[in-house]
C-alpha cells in the first residue's frame with residue numbers, strides 16, 4: 001500500500017505533525033514543502049533523524065521504515081495520497097485582524113494555485129486557521145470531489161472536552177459520548193443534550209453537579225492559554241492530524257468531527273463524519289435540540305458572511 005503524505009507549511013504544527021506521523025508509523029514517505037526553503041530543508045534533516053531512529057530495530061515498533069524528503073508544492077500535489085495544509089502566518093505589529101485574515105486567505109489561495117493539477121484521488125486536510133473558512137475556500141478551488149477536502153475542525157476540541165468531563169467524573173473518556181460540532185472557535189457547540197456516560201444521559205449525572213458551560217469554556221480557552229504560555233500549540237493538533245491521516249489511509253470508516261462541505265449551507269464546518277480512503281464517506285446525523293441547532297446555524301451564517309466578504313473584497 002502506498003502511504004505518502006505531503007505537508008505544506010512546516011512551522012511548529014507541520015513539523016510536529018510529521019513527527020507524530022513518523023512515530024506512529026502512519027506514512028512510509030513524508031514530503032515536506034514550505035515557502036521558506038531553509039526552514040523546509042532544516043526540518044527535513046531533523047525529521048530524517050527521527051525516521052532513522054524509528055527504523056532502528058531497537059526502537060518500539062521493530063524498525064518500521066519511512067523516508068522524509070523536501071518537495072515543491074507541485075510535487076506534493078502530484079504525488080501524495082494526503083496533502084496536509086499547515087501553512088500560516090503570525091500577526092505582524094500594527095496589522096488588524098481583518099488584514100491578518102486576508103493574508104492567511106491569500107497564503108492558502110496561492111498554495112492551492114501552485115499545487116494544480118492535484119492528483120485526482122488525493123485527500124486534502126486543512127489545518128490552518130480559521131479552519132472552516134479556509135477549508136471552504138480550498139474546497140472551492142481544488143477541483144476535487146467535495147468529500148476529498150476536509151479540515152481538522154473540532155476533532156481536537158471534542159477529544160479535549162471528553163477528557164475534561166472524564167476528569168470531573170472520574171471515569172474513562174472512552175465511556176463518554178459527547179461531540180463538539182459547528183464552526184471551530186468561540187461559537188463551536190458541545191452536544192450536551194444527547195451526551196451520555198456509560199450509555200446513561202450525561203444530563204442526569206454531570207449536569208446536576210457541574211456546570212457544562214464552564215467545561216465548554218475551558219475547552220475553548222485551552223488553545224489560547226497554551227499559546228499565551230509557550231507561543232504556539234502544536235502537539236495536540238499534530239496527534240489529531242496523525243489519527244485522521246491513519247483513518248484515511250487505513251480506510252477505517254471511523255467517525256471523526258471534521259470540517260467538511262454541507263451542501264445545505266454552502267460551506268464547510270464540523271459535523272461527525274465517517275472517514276475512509278476517499279476522505280469523507282458520509283456525514284453522520286447528529287441529534288440537536290431546537291436551541292442547539294439555532295445556535296449552530298447562527299454561527300454558520302456568520303461563517304458564510306465572512307467567506308462572502310473575503311471573496312467579494314478581492315483579498316484573495
Ligand SMILES: NC(=O)c1ccc[n+]([C@@H]2O[C@H](COP(=O)([O-])OP(=O)(O)OC[C@H]3O[C@@H](n4cnc5c(N)ncnc54)[C@H](O)[C@@H]3O)[C@@H](O)[C@H]2O)c1
Pocket residue numbers: 008009010011012013014033034035036039086087088089090107110111127128129130131152153156232233234237
Ligand atoms: N485547527 C486547529 O485546531 C489548529 C491548532 C493549532 C494550529 N493551527 C493552525 O496551524 C497553522 C500553522 O501553525 P504554526 O504554529 O505552525 O504557524 P507558523 O506561522 O509558525 O508556521 C507556518 C509555516 O507556514 C509556512 N508558509 C507560509 N506561507 C507559505 C506558503 N505559501 N507555502 C508554504 N508554506 C508557507 C511558513 O514559512 C511557516 O513555516 C496556523 O494557521 C494555526 O492557526 C490550527
